[in-house]
Amino acid sequence: MDLNQASQEQLQQWQAQLQQEFENFKTQGLQLDITRGKPSSSQLDLSNQLDGILGGDYNSANGTDVRNYGGLDGLPEMKQLGAEILSVPQDMILVGGNSSLTLMFQAMMQAYFFGYAGAESAWQNQGTVKFLCPVPGYDRHFAICEHFGIDMLTVPMNDDGPDMDQAEAMIKADPSIKGMWCVPKYSNPTGTVYSAETIERIAKLGAIAGEGFRVFWDNAYVLHDLNTDAPALPSIADYCQRHGTEDSVLQFASTSKVSFAGAGVAFMAASPANLAAFKKTLSIASIGPDKVNQLRHTKLFPNMASLKAHMAKHAELLRPRFDVVLQQLQDAFGDNDLGQWQSAEGGYFVSFDTRPGLAKRVVELAAEAGVKLTPAGATYPYGNDPENRNIRIAPSVPKVEEVDLAMQVFVCAVKLASVEQALAQ
Amino acid sequence: MDLNQASQEQLQQWQAQLQQEFENFKTQGLQLDITRGKPSSSQLDLSNQLDGILGGDYNSANGTDVRNYGGLDGLPEMKQLGAEILSVPQDMILVGGNSSLTLMFQAMMQAYFFGYAGAESAWQNQGTVKFLCPVPGYDRHFAICEHFGIDMLTVPMNDDGPDMDQAEAMIKADPSIKGMWCVPKYSNPTGTVYSAETIERIAKLGAIAGEGFRVFWDNAYVLHDLNTDAPALPSIADYCQRHGTEDSVLQFASTSKVSFAGAGVAFMAASPANLAAFKKTLSIASIGPDKVNQLRHTKLFPNMASLKAHMAKHAELLRPRFDVVLQQLQDAFGDNDLGQWQSAEGGYFVSFDTRPGLAKRVVELAAEAGVKLTPAGATYPYGNDPENRNIRIAPSVPKVEEVDLAMQVFVCAVKLASVEQALAQ
Numbered sequence: 001m002d003l004n005q006a007s008q009e010q011l012q013q014w015q016a017q018l019q020q021e022f023e024n025f026k027t028q029g030l031q032l033d034i035t036r037g038k039p040s041s042s043q044l045d046l047s048n049q050l051d052g053i054l055g056g057d058y059n060s061a062n063g064t065d066v067r068n069y070g071g072l073d074g075l076p077e078m079k080q081l082g083a084e085i086l087s088v089p090q091d092m093i094l095v096g097g098n099s100s101l102t103l104m105f106q107a108m109m110q111a112y113f114f115g116y117a118g119a120e121s122a123w124q125n126q127g128t129v130k131f132l133c134p135v136p137g138y139d140r141h142f143a144i145c146e147h148f149g150i151d152m153l154t155v156p157m158n159d160d161g162p163d164m165d166q167a168e169a170m171i172k173a174d175p176s177i178k179g180m181w182c183v184p185k186y187s188n189p190t191g192t193v194y195s196a197e198t199i200e201r202i203a204k205l206g207a208i209a210g211e212g213f214r215v216f217w218d219n220a221y222v223l224h225d226l227n228t229d230a231p232a233l234p235s236i237a238d239y240c241q242r243h244g245t246e247d248s249v250l251q252f253a254s255t256s257k258v259s260f261a262g263a264g265v266a267f268m269a270a271s272p273a274n275l276a277a278f279k280k281t282l283s284i285a286s287i288g289p290d291k292v293n294q295l296r297h298t299k300l301f302p303n304m305a306s307l308k309a310h311m312a313k314h315a316e317l318l319r320p321r322f323d324v325v326l327q328q329l330q331d332a333f334g335d336n337d338l339g340q341w342q343s344a345e346g347g348y349f350v351s352f353d354t355r356p357g358l359a360k361r362v363v364e365l366a367a368e369a370g371v372k373l374t375p376a377g378a379t380y381p382y383g384n385d386p387e388n389r390n391i392r393i394a395p396s397v398p399k400v401e402e403v404d405l406a407m408q409v410f411v412c413a414v415k416l417a418s419v420e421q422a423l424a425q
Numbered sequence: 426m427d428l429n430q431a432s433q434e435q436l437q438q439w440q441a442q443l444q445q446e447f448e449n450f451k452t453q454g455l456q457l458d459i460t461r462g463k464p465s466s467s468q469l470d471l472s473n474q475l476d477g478i479l480g481g482d483y484n485s486a487n488g489t490d491v492r493n494y495g496g497l498d499g500l501p502e503m504k505q506l507g508a509e510i511l512s513v514p515q516d517m518i519l520v521g522g523n524s525s526l527t528l529m530f531q532a533m534m535q536a537y538f539f540g541y542a543g544a545e546s547a548w549q550n551q552g553t554v555k556f557l558c559p560v561p562g563y564d565r566h567f568a569i570c571e572h573f574g575i576d577m578l579t580v581p582m583n584d585d586g587p588d589m590d591q592a593e594a595m596i597k598a599d600p601s602i603k604g605m606w607c608v609p610k611y612s613n614p615t616g617t618v619y620s621a622e623t624i625e626r627i628a629k630l631g632a633i634a635g636e637g638f639r640v641f642w643d644n645a646y647v648l649h650d651l652n653t654d655a656p657a658l659p660s661i662a663d664y665c666q667r668h669g670t671e672d673s674v675l676q677f678a679s680t681s682k683v684s685f686a687g688a689g690v691a692f693m694a695a696s697p698a699n700l701a702a703f704k705k706t707l708s709i710a711s712i713g714p715d716k717v718n719q720l721r722h723t724k725l726f727p728n729m730a731s732l733k734a735h736m737a738k739h740a741e742l743l744r745p746r747f748d749v750v751l752q753q754l755q756d757a758f759g760d761n762d763l764g765q766w767q768s769a770e771g772g773y774f775v776s777f778d779t780r781p782g783l784a785k786r787v788v789e790l791a792a793e794a795g796v797k798l799t800p801a802g803a804t805y806p807y808g809n810d811p812e813n814r815n816i817r818i819a820p821s822v823p824k825v826e827e828v829d830l831a832m833q834v835f836v837c838a839v840k841l842a843s844v845e846q847a848l849a850q
Binding site for chain 1: 461463464466472473475476477481483490491492493494495496518522523524526527530531534538539566568569572640671681685686687688706709710711712713714715716718721748
């Protein structure tokens with residue numbers, strides 16, 4: 001399907017065929033949803049033993065009664081697991097509640113309102129505050145910035161991570177840039193894995209920028225390999241130590257897509273100075289996290305080996321869904337320029353770029369045929385995809401055959417929108 | 426023991442006797458702690474069935490898979506329970522995570538930084554912000570104010586709640602007073618239960634003060650009666666509705682001292698406008714609370730009757746401890762002016778006033794003899810008890826005979842400090 005060479009008649013013929021195909025989908029009354037990165041029921045079933053796993057013993061390894069108050073930064077054995085997940089020393093870890101998003105919000109609140117180095121260091125006292133946002137990226141990161149009134153500047157995502165030439169140049173030119181969002185492994189939505197060189201350059205940003213600069217390192221998919229031969233991500237904490245920028249990076253992870261999405265355990269990793277400031281506010285807002293749930297998780301995942309074995313089961317459930325998505329895209333667009341995407345090695349998404357100007361139309365068409373997609377633009381700050389071409393595909397929840405059907409609709413919608421556009425030009 | 430009439434010789438003789446008694450305690454190497462309002466292990470045991478209570482069924486009444494993301498304001502059946510606990514309509518309830526303190530912090534953050542009626546309504550944009558704090562009160566409330574830089578003004582606690590003549594006069598005179606802390610039932614630490622008249626006057630404060638005024642109504646002990654004939658607390662929401670001040674009160678409660686202190690479920694009750702503003706920020710910071718734990722709690726407490734039966738078991742465990750405290754105080758100070766206290770009908774504390782100037786000395790002496798008390802001053806803003814006389818006694822955790830022993834030490838310390846003072850005058 002080469003739109004560039006096609007005659008007007010050919011385009012009209014294609015449109016008629018696609019319109020017919022599209023109408024057929026519409027008559028099926030589909031209700032398919034590939035919008036959000038949620039685990040499926042089958043994935044959640046993998047952790048069903050969590051309820052009851054304590055067998056009546058509510059004492060942690062060091063004898064703490066986990067039912068009572070206290071333990072602001074989490075159980076030691078859970079800190080150890082977090083340390084191994086994020087490749088940092090255990091004393092850098094804080095274990096939170098059920099949400100790493102909440103820890104990120106709290107970390108932003110600390111930076112913006114209270115400061116990591118006393119009240120004067122609070123960003124709100126420093127005029128305009130800007131953040132670098134690699135795009136396409138994660139809408140909930142952008143929402144945090146927007147809620148705090150932080151201006152977002154985009155940086156292109158390359159195959160090895162954010163465009164660091166551009167990021168460094170922007171930070172050198174503008175001291176009001178106070179931070180940067182990063183999802184270093186299987187980035188949401190592109191699936192990009194940052195290279196060691198990129199990670200080291202990000203670790204050095206703190207030396208280029210001012211004191212208050214903070215990278216928000218959301219390692220949400222650090223454990224979420226689709227293949228067994230996935231490479232380990234270099235530890236950014238190691239690079240920070242090498243370059244004396246320990247305070248410039250705040251790391252986050254969770255078991256939300258490991259155990260239960262809404263009832264997992266979240267981790268933060270930070271330098272001693274950052275942790276001290278963060279915990280000062282946390283101690284005002286909390287008498288401690290849910291240690292019972294932390295203890296349950298230490299029983300389910302007594303060590304990294306058990307955690308990795310568990311993740312392999314997730315991969316077995318996810319891989320067929322990703323295979324269907326990639327196969328359909330390859331079949332439909334492998335030999336033409338109607339779409340671009342990256343092969344997914346892990347994470348929860350496939351990022352798809354239409355021809356410029358078509359993402360909203362594709363999402364609209366798919367919705368008409370009963371397939372819900374993440375709103376076009378959601379992967380950009382302020383919902384503004386300047387080229388209106390990026391669409392995030394999240395295939396984890398529907399059954400394999402439903403993903404297949406949803407992708408048939410998606411492919412049809414992309415083709416139809418592309419032909420419409422070619423005809424209008 | 427009438428210090429006012431005693432001769433110098435009599436005082437010296439008492440001092441020698443008390444000093445001897447005190448030394449005897451010291452040789453026993455006691456390690457007793459009556460500092461914090463925590464449930465004992467026996468109380469926590471009452472809810473041990475929580476782990477495993479789901480029996481593998483993770484679906485809520487309306488079919489929600491509680492393991493997954495979502496449900497920002499909680500499960501409907503848990504909202505219903507919260508509504509009955511706080512005597513409000515269900516649509517006023519938000520169900521949070523494991524901590525009502527966290528909800529209070531978040532509610533304060535909303536008022537101070539983001540505003541309940543748009544950014545302009547945020548307190549930080551309105552110059553000095555002051556709060557009324559009935560004293561003695563709860564140190565963690567004061568800590569929240571201090572963290573946000575909110576000035577605290579004290580109001581005396583009378584037998585029927587805060588001194589409302591004074592509170593109303595202060596609010597009329599000073600528009601920078603933006604809110605007030607209240608623990609309306611079994612107030613921490615005095616055990617005071619606010620009268621209906623007081624509650625109605627608090628509900629009307631919003632009409633006296635400006636738009637942004639907010640009462641933080643921490644109903645932490647609403648369920649925590651020591652006696653079966655305890656009266657129900659009138660609903661402040663009803664009074665607010667009557668007087669058109671629905672937006673002026675934010676209510677809080679939790680199951681922390683009902684099920685597990687660190688792994689319970691917290692509730693907030695607020696007007697539609699307040700809830701909408703609160704949830705806007707919450708939706709940025711969270712994809713939802715731990716619904717699995719909420720579901721567990723709906724199984725443990727399917728209705729108010731089961732909850733009240735459960736609380737009666739707590740009362741059985743707590744009552745002997747309070748009886749020991751009150752009996753010892755009565756025996757030692759019933760016929761003299763060395764101390765004043767209130768009889769406790771519920772909650773977790775007995776509030777004791779020494780003669781002026783002695784609280785720190787009593788806490789110091791008790792510590793020397795191995796009995797930890799809440800630091801003197803903790804029940805006042807900034808840790809500053811102007812008369813240095815209030816001490817909070819929290820007898821819930823130690824065994825009954827340990828409470829008895831701790832109180833023997835306490836009584837001895839109060840007498841010794843009082844005699845020391847009389848001799849020095």
